[in-house]
Amino acid sequence: MKSYLVKPGSGIENMQLSEAEKPTLQPGKLLLKMLAWSLNYRDLLVAGGQYGLGLPSPLIPISDGVGEIIESNAELSGFKIGQRVALSFFPDWNDGLITAAKTKKSLGGTVQGLLAEFVTCSPSEIVSVPQFLSNEEAATLPCAALTAWNALFEMGTSFPEKKILTIGSGGVSIFALQFAKSAGYKVVAISRSLQHLNQLKELGLDEGYDSVNNPKWGDTIRKSAFGELDHAIELGGASTLPQTIKATRVGGEISLIGVLG
Secondary structure (H helix, E strand, O other): EEEEEEOOOEEEEEEHEEOOOOOOOOOOOOOEEEEEEEEOHHHHHHHHHOOOOOOOEEEEOOEEEEEEEEEEEOOOOOOOOOOOEOOOOOOOOOOOOOOOOOOOEEOOOOOOOOEEEEEEOHHHHHEEEEOOOOHHHHHHHHHHHHHHHHHHHHHOOOOOOOEEEEEEOOHHHHHHHHHHOOOOOOOEEEOOHHHHHHHHOOOOOEEEEOOOOOOOHHHHHHHHOOOOEEEEEOHHHOHHHHHHHEEOOOOEEEEEEOOOO
């Protein structure tokens, strides 16, 4: 089969196409034919050697993808041959609260990823893909979308017209915006790009602020008609956190997400 390999630290531009044996189907495993993949910022960090030490080398990169079940050596409870499925970013975290043990393995990081024609997995590591999503759409969900969902609805409190902040226009922020609006929340965003803010408004953004020309945007949001934040989806780290804190009400929530440089 064909797969791509990268040596962490060499950069994504040095990824190489490779030929390998088709995976042998072990007891309790499924064989998937991969149909689509999506690239996350984290995948670039892995390839660039900026995502921890001791990763496999060479490594099959990419954590997010959709495949079709083509063979099974496991009990197919809830699944069937020919079904489209997405794989879990953390293979050992399929439900419940997050723990260190559940996050020890991560696809395309501490274990081999998905950028190959075929991969094997356990039934507990996959979820079915709904018919209304294309392969490409579903392939974008496991990392960015679930991160946004977990912050908004699993870890955070929920109530009508909750006021949310998102940072920038990356995958997590775009999903957080769409999820929040579908739940009836109000959303404000900051970005260094007016063009990106206008695009976010097309997705339902209520208010947007240019952080370049308004460096004290935290005070601006707090004093605006939008008002203090109930929950911030904080992805900027040291460069944005002070203003996020200023904009968030007493008793509000701040979800720290991503590589917070």
